[in-house]
Every structure is written in C-alpha cells, then in structure tokens.
Amino acid sequence: MKDINVQTPPTAPRNKATPPQQSACHLLFDYKPSSDGIDLNLLILLHGLGDTKTPFSALGPKLNLAQTATIAVQAPQPVPYMEDSYQWFPSFDFLTGNLLPPSNPERMKGMLRTRKWMAELLQHMVSVCGFAPSNIFFFGFSQGGSVALDTVLFGDIPNLGGVVSISGYLLEEQEKEKKVGTGYGGYILVTQGEKDGLVGSKASAEKKFKAIQRFCSPSAETSQIFITNKDHTMAHSEGEWRVIHTFFSKYLARRNIQLENMSDVYLVNP
Template identity: 40%
Template sequence: MQQGQQEPTTSTTTTQSSDLFHVGAEIATLNQLQDLVGATSCGAIATFLGTTRDTFAVDGVDKQVTQLEYEAYTEMAVKQIQAIAQTTRSKWPDIVHIAVHHRIGVVPAGEASIAIAVSSPHRKAALHSVEFLIDEVKRIAPIWKKEVYSDGTSNWKQNSNAEDTMNLQTTSHSKPPIQPSEFPQLHFSYSPSDDGVDQNLLILFHGLGEHHRNIFQFFKRVNLPQTAIIAISGPSPIPAMDPIEKGSGWFPAFDFYGNNIPASSKPALEGLLETRALLIQFIQSCVLPAEGRWKQNPANVFLFGFSQGGCVALDIGLSCAREGVAVFGGVISVCGWLEEGMGVSLKDTENDLSILVVQGDQDQVCPDSEYSAKRKYLLNLMRDPNTCEVAIIAGKGHSMPGSNFDEVIKIMQFLSSRMTLRNLKLEAMSDVHEVK
C-alpha cells in the first residue's frame, strides 16, 4: 500500500453476467455504453446521462454551482448498484443488458456524472428500467457529493433526491469515507461497516514497529456489526525502518543507534505530546466536526490499541475527555499502559471514561513486578476508578488478541455493552413514529 492509500481502491469495475457496472474517475460515453449493451435480439436501447447543472437551490435560494465533487466507497457502491440491477431485472424480465457508470472526483458544470444504458426487445421495458435505475442509484448507492458554489462556499450532500430523504434514513446508512487527502499528516486506512450501517466507529492504534494494515485486517475479519473502522499509522519513525512499508511508532522508542529510549524519558514524553496534538486535530477535523459529512456521536466512537498503541489510545481518550473534545464510548488497551507523566487526570472534571485494559500474566514486556504500579497510576487518573476494568488473562504473553477465548469474550462483552445498534426493520415500519 502506498502512502496515504485508502482501502479499497478508488475505482471499481464489475461485470456480472450481462451487466457492466463502474464507479471511478472516468466514465464511458453514451455511444460506448450503447455498444456495450447492444444486441441483435434487442429492438430498443434506452439511455440516461446525468450532468452537473450550474444552479442549485440552497435554503430556498438559487446558488451558482461551479462543480460537484463526488466521493464514494467504490466497492460497496458497485455492490449496491449490482443489487439495484437485480431488482430491475425482476421487475422487467425482458431486459437483455444493463450498464451503469458513475463518476467520482471533480465534475464541472455541464459535464456528465452518471451514464446508464439498458437494452431490451421492446421499448417500454428499457425506458421504465432506466428511470428506475437512476432513481434507485441516487436513493441508495453510498455516493456523496459536495456542491461547490461560485462564492467559494460548499456543501456536502448524500447522493439523493430531496424527496427521498425519508427513504434514505432506512435504506442507506454508510457515512462518506474519510479521504487521506483531508488529513495528509497521517497515514490511515478506512472501511465502512460490511453491513452498510456505520452506527459506530472504531479507531485502531497498532503496536510499536508494526504497520496499521495488520490491526486493520484483524478487525476486518472480526466484522463488528454496524461499525466502521479507521486504522492509523504511528507518526513517529523508527531508525532504519521504512514507516510506510515496514512499521512505525507513536513516540520515540529507539535512538539513531538502536538503543532503547525509556517511555518515561523526556524525548518519549515530548513525542507523545506531539502525537496527542496531531491525533486530537485529526479527530476534531475528520471524525467529530460540528458540521460535515461524518457527524459521529462521540459515545459511538471507540479506541483500541495494542502495546504502545494501547498507551496512546488511553492517552487520547483521557485527553479528549479532559479537554472537552469528546467523551468516547470506550477505550480498550491490550498490553499497553501509561507511563509516569503520560495521560491527564479526570478527577476535577465531570467526565467518566469507560476503559478496559487486557493484561497477560505471561507478559514479558510488562511483568508482574511492574503491573501493580502501572495499574495504580492509571486508576489515580480516573474520576471514578470503577469505570476502569483490568482483565488478567492466564497464559497470555505480549500479543494481540488471538485464540484465547477468555480474552476475546472480555473484549466483545466490553464493546457489545456500550455500542449502539439500530433496529432497521423497526425504523422502516411506516406506522412507527418518533414521539418527542
């Protein structure tokens, strides 16, 4: 993976039986789509080309638009378009071929953003299915657009018609992906929830000398319901190690000659302060903006870190609660503890923070002789020490969660008791109304 690359890729093309779906920076022309869907058995080819108009209504006032900027989680968008095409075929079985291309990136006024072509033996099926396809793509597909106005202002919107707002609340729940270009100071990978409902967010911090890809893939396999994930690479390089391809840290741990730098030393503490400021800036600007396309509830955001990353997760959780940035839903640290001088106290605040620290009784990095002092130091920072739980796992060394059943259950219980899950079936019922 290259610097700042996001998973998955920003262009996806899928051919399924007689259909072709593409979401990317460039799309085919209508003539090209006609060639793709044409067949001698078809007497009709219906097409649709959506272009950027130069005027949009904003709060009842027309504003001049210079361009639209589309973003999408491309792999999920293509899968959603595939599902829409299957529904289309069930409604009009005579359809022979379907092609849907949606553009992402900058689309100036007058240029095309979406092209659709459908072929069938008779015109009615082709005409009706094209209208259905564009309506459903705009209603459901996880694609977002930013309207850029001539006065220099802009506004993010879900790719949806205004009349479909109520339907969007029950059929499309993914949030726009956080793009690496928005915060180039950090390298990270982002993935929405596999079930398309980004109700919760899990921010991941890897261990010293590791790469964020490893912890990212681990939680992709865990597949927490209704939970998007962000895995960040530590900004502190390790001498003689490529931080992009090999690994990095969160604060200095080795000098130029490879000698160990104690975590409680001045260079390490100063490095942690720099990392803290950078991560809080990232959280404020990309995760928790008062206005913007993420709008995540802090209580639905969770931090997870391993080893040195666990230390940073604890520090960020406490610092955000202390400074009034956010009180997160919970922080999990596996084999990671704060050193003397790290973290901030919540004792004179009104904020409590739920914390789980998982510690192995065979941990060679933090042996029993050091564990008690580290635990005491952390508990002394808490407003209510009862909100901090420490789980000692028999037989566990200094390692990420794996095959130990007790450890996995403890982590899952912590998350499941604090994460919120939406009842989409109930929300979709037309006779259920919110009572205020």
C-alpha cells in the first residue's frame, strides 16, 4: 500500500495583479482591474482600422467577465489626414486613398513592428503584472482581430490563452510564414457576417479561416460562426454576443475562492 502524504495547502494566490506601467511600453493602453477584485485572467481588446482604444476601454467592463482584468490597446500609427484615427499597420495609399494590396511590403513591415510592441506589452503583463500566458485572451475587431491572431500564432510569447476575432483574419502575406513549432494549441473563435462585403463570400471567409487553422496544432480548438444579416461591423446582435460569452465562459480560468478559504481543506498526495 502506498504511503499517503497529507499537507496543508499552499497559500492562496494573490487577488490583485500589479497594474501595468505605460512608461514600460510603446503601445498606449487603458487598463482596468476585474470588477470582482480577482485579476486571474487578462482580456486584451484591440480596435479596428480607423478607431481608437476609447470605445473598447468602455466595452471591457461591460463584458462583465468573472475574475478578468481588461486592457484596451491603441494601434500605434495614425491614419493619414484623419483625426483620432489609428491603424495597426499601413493600410492606405497616400496618393489614391485606396487600401494597400497584399503585394505592398509596407503592410507586413508595419505588422512586424506591431508584433514586436505587442510582445513588449505581453512580457510586461507576464513578468511585472503577474498574469500567466495561458490566462491571457484577446478580443479584436477586423484589423484588431488580425493583430490578435498574429500575436498568438507568430509572437514571442507562447501558450497564450485564446482569441475572439470579429471579422478579422490573417493578412494574405502571412500565409507564407513558417509554423511555430507544432503550432498554436489554444482556443480561437472567429465570428463572421454573412453579408460582409469586405471579407467577401462565405467561401472566401472559410478559406481565410482554414489559413488560420494551418498554424494551429491538432489540440487547438477553433471555430468559425457566421452571423445572418450582418456586414463588416462589430458584434451587436444578441445571438453573436451569446456565442462570444459562451466562448469566454468555457475557456477562461476560474478560481474557487470559497474552497480556498476553507480552513479544513488539505492537499493529499499519494
């Protein structure tokens, strides 16, 4: 018969994360601790092309995710000739005003710069603020969703928790990148409007989603949900938000505070 080793459980982890310091990061952000006082998870919110962090800073607390702090990050580059408008990578031709094609190298140069600064922010959130990489999730719209996917699939911080991308996919140029190790093994949800004229047809969206899956490991859990009567817009219907909240409720970590506070609980090891 094996011996039984009974131990007093280790001290419960701290509830509050150390707030991030803006001076340590290139990217501007608004950080808000969890409303329930337990900063176990971190949700990083990334806006779309031409927006700012302000609407997403307000969105974070409204999501009301248990034990989850939020940080809304602003894209680093102003959109030329537009006030209070930012982009994660160069998107427009200065002369014509048209969107840059995938053949333009400035798009990928900008994405790589953003990837570097996202890694800087994440390293700060992990090493200084105390968040575990597996408890860090992303919520991004359009171009912000592309950055979120880039960060988890190709970034320097491995084993990040997951991504919710609203109508955001990898850049076409990124399909040529090399798979990192065995691939990303976390959780990805992409919601897509059936009438999204920017992404294109349903077949086009499904092809873009398969490009994401090629950089994931067999253990990754990925899903693409099409929303009826929706164009290229942020989530706004009850049905889409239900899908998003179901994703977070399933994959965000949760501490059992009631169990931690019980004085007669012991750790039993064979």
